[in-house]
Amino acid sequence: MNVVKELSVCGGRLVKLSHNSTSTKTCMNVNVYLPKQYYAQDSSRSRPIPTVVYLSGLTCTPDNASEKAFWQFQADKYGFAMVFPDTSPRGDQVANDPEDSWDFGQGAGFYLNATQDPYAQHYQMYDYVHKELPQTLDAHFNKNAAAELDFLDNVAITGHSMGGYGAICGYLKGYAERRYKSCSAFAPIVNPSNVPWGQKAFKGYLGDERAQWQAYDPCALIKNVKRVGDDKVLIHVGDEDPFLEKHLRPELLLEAAKSTSWENYVQVKKVHGFDHSYYFVSTFVPEHAEFHAKNLGLI
Numbered sequence: 478m479n480v481v482k483e484l485s486v487c488g489g490r491l492v493k494l495s496h497n498s499t500s501t502k503t504c505m506n507v508n509v510y511l512p513k514q515y516y517a518q519d520s521s522r523s524r525p526i527p528t529v530v531y532l533s534g535l536t537c538t539p540d541n542a543s544e545k546a547f548w549q550f551q552a553d554k555y556g557f558a559m560v561f562p563d564t565s566p567r568g569d570q571v572a573n574d575p576e577d578s579w580d581f582g583q584g585a586g587f588y589l590n591a592t593q594d595p596y597a598q599h600y601q602m603y604d605y606v607h608k609e610l611p612q613t614l615d616a617h618f619n620k621n622a623a624a625e626l627d628f629l630d631n632v633a634i635t636g637h638s639m640g641g642y643g644a645i646c647g648y649l650k651g652y653a654e655r656r657y658k659s660c661s662a663f664a665p666i667v668n669p670s671n672v673p674w675g676q677k678a679f680k681g682y683l684g685d686e687r688a689q690w691q692a693y694d695p696c697a698l699i700k701n702v703k704r705v706g707d708d709k710v711l712i713h714v715g716d717e718d719p720f721l722e723k724h725l726r727p728e729l730l731l732e733a734a735k736s737t738s739w740e741n742y743v744q745v746k747k748v749h750g751f752d753h754s755y756y757f758v759s760t761f762v763p764e765h766a767e768f769h770a771k772n773l774g775l776i
């Protein structure tokens with residue numbers, strides 16, 4: 478891993494890293510925010526600092542949320558680190574959208590493992606985000622001492638739009654092994670098999686056979702994952718979001734959860750007057766931060 482840049486933000490530091498990924502076979506960028514607790518001299522920590530992973534939406538790099546979501550204030554308040562991965566593999570060798578649109582290809586990896594040519598070669602974002610990246614960050618940041626930062630066990634996941642979809646999908650797929658302690662999402666695409674953004678992505682990355690899509694669709698996954706304890710999924714969406722009716726459709730996740738162990742444990746908060754932008758995301762980041770801090774045992 479190479480440190481590209483380090484910046485002071487709030488009470489901690491934002492570390493911009495790049496590394497060669499074995500999953501995507503490309504160089505990947507990732508931002509990590511280390512909260513003020515990481516730098517405290519008189520640390521009496523009994524456990525390593527937990528992590529919240531934030532998956533961004535279509536067109537984003539790790540910088541969009543790092544600059545505009547204001548997670549850093551919350552990370553300092555509760556004492557968690559943040560990981561902001563990229564949204565796809567990138568580079569001249571990486572296949573892109575034949576239509577040259579922003580909703581597929583580079584910047585739009587949908588956090589899945591593609592099976593179709595020419596995408597399968599590099600678009601392995603599920604393995605990258607949920608398996609390789611945590612191990613790589615652990616090896617980089619914890620190499621000199623006992624683990625100071627927890628990228629592997631005490632971890633929560635959240636995201637926006639395509640990234641909200643990626644967060645719910647990863648949470649449910651990893652639920653049996655308790656991969657993530659909690660999950661939330663901002664304006665997520667909840668049923669990609671049945672909305673245009675998702676159908677285009679699933680067709681391109683996974684092929685025409687809809688049966689293959691079920692393995693990455695939260696509305697299918699939620700029916701086969703047994704919820705335990707007090708676990709719930711927190712979702713916010715703005716009622717003036719221009720993508721609400723066509724691409725997001727959060728009510729479909731509520732419908733899918735009916736008569737399952739998740740009924741009443743998927744909370745969709747439709748908030749009046751908000752759109753899809755980072756003005757919306759940043760407004761509700763404090764509520765999501767508190768939700769994850771509780772589930773990570775910080776409060």
Ligand SMILES: N[C@@H](CCC(=O)N[C@@H](CSC=O)C(=O)NCC(=O)O)C(=O)O
Pocket residue numbers: 533534535536537541545579637638639640753754755
């Ligand atoms: N105006 C953008 C359209 C793409 C867009 O709105 N992207 C959203 C995520 S949409 C679902 O995944 C986003 O997060 N944009 C980045 C931002 O900083 O707001 C365009 O034409 O590029």
